[in-house]
């Protein structure tokens with residue numbers, strides 16, 4: 164699968180409280196959550212983004228609370244992929260479990276850069292800057308999990 | 324293969340003689356936990372996948388603690404969803420208003436977790452139970468749903484940082500200062516994907532409440548889990564709370580660690596994390612003497628235990644909270660509430676001008692019961708000070724121990740007990 168979109172760039176340690184503030188956690192409705200996605204770090208996020216766009220960030224993206232509402236809000240908002248230098252571990256597994264593509268890469272990406280992600284071949288391109296990086300594929304277990312449509316499908320197929 | 328303590332517990336739960344760091348395994352869980360925010364998402368997933376029953380009626384814990392007593396209609400609907408699920412599936416360990424408490428204080432108190440267990444919870448501070456010699460870690464709601472159905476979770480086996488403790492705390496220094504100091508040292512991603520394994524002769528000088536507080540904040544260093552070796556204090560705690568028979572695991576003598584950190588408990592002084600990351604730690608030689616505050620919160624899964632309130636009450640006895648400060652006292656469980664009440668702590672707090680609340684997460688996550696306005700400043704014994712964590716995105720949370728929080732409440736500024 165190849166994803167293509169403009170990058171919305173954030174710094175290090177973007178925590179799940181700014182991705183989706185607790186004041187909205189009295190619902191688990193994905194659309195309602197998406198309506199407040201990134202609100203406390205970028206109040207124009209929804210105005211700035213187009214479906215298919217990519218979030219690019221520094222280290223430790225998604226740190227803090229285990230709320231799956233965070234990757235869910237991002238995915239439902241239409242973001243196609245999150246690229247970061249590193250991810251907090253619970254966010255990482257939540258993204259995999261719900262099928263939000265994530266890529267770990269040190270490639271420099273600025274706000275507004277056009278980005279292309281080839282998930283199958285592990286290639287990340289910054290089209291604007293003409294640079295690229297390859298990223299290691301997930302372990303076989305996780306590849307199977309993602310290809311199978313996430314954790315609950317694996318469960319249904321008796322793989323757990 | 325030599326293994327860390329964490330690796331041994333994981334190996335024992337996936338039927339292997341040994342596991343290696345980085346390996347992905349499917350492990351059997353002893354307890355799956357969820358709360359009123361994360362369980363509703365898990366329940367939807369569970370039902371969507373057509374799961375008909377939970378894998379074990381006693382190995383699922385559902386705790387209503389974040390927005391309870393229900394703060395609004397939506398929160399009430401979420402609680403109801405969990406309540407209905409618990410009743411439909413005969414979940415034994417379901418805790419509703421009246422007997423509920425903050426989950427990570429409640430489970431150890433009720434004896435529901437023990438040494439050697441593998442516990443997952445759809446709450447990041449599930450790592451708290453490492454204090455009891457268990458492997459416990461936070462996961463997401465989908466993980467919770469899958470584990471409720473299958474009793475299993477996928478885990479990437481972590482490598483570990485060894486934290487060697489020696490010495491003894493000075494007065495008014497506690498587990499909170501230790502963990503804030505460590506996070507300040509290694510950063511909020513200093514232990515990313517790793518275990519923090521606490522060892523050394525200093526361990527015996529930590530109370531169980533200190534250890535629970537330290538492991539609680541392992542996640543604030545990015546850690547997968549924090550864990551303490553099992554000693555006499557652990558066993559005494561487990562027996563007193565009627566926990567199942569413990570299984571004791573020890574790291575191999577030649578276990579390999581990503582790195583070793585040494586901390587002399589005697590050198591630590593009261594420590595405060597400044598906004599907006601727990602790693603922004605300062606000691607009082609670096610804190611201006613005139614930082615006025617608007618609110619103090621003493622409570623949460625980090626420092627809402629009985630010993631925390633004893634420390635705060637000792638400081639507040641026969642004193643008054645500064646007139647500009649709202650001081651909130653939130654015992655983490657009903658038992659702690661009773662203990663505070665019977666031992667006269669509430670008299671001290673209320674005469675000092677504090678508000679005492681029923682157990683709830685409340686303000687810790689900016690849920691309810693103490694939300695900050697724009698520009699307000701709070702000293703809190705909780706564990707996170709992210710932007711907007713306790714209310715308005717332009718409010719500020721300073722993380723500290725109960726001793727610092729109590730002294731700050733009295734003086735109306737960020738202060739340590741020796742300032743009184």
Ligand code: SF4
Nearest residue numbers: 425623624684687688
């Ligand atoms: S007290 Fe705070 S950190 Fe602990 S479980 Fe509740 S919201 Fe989370």
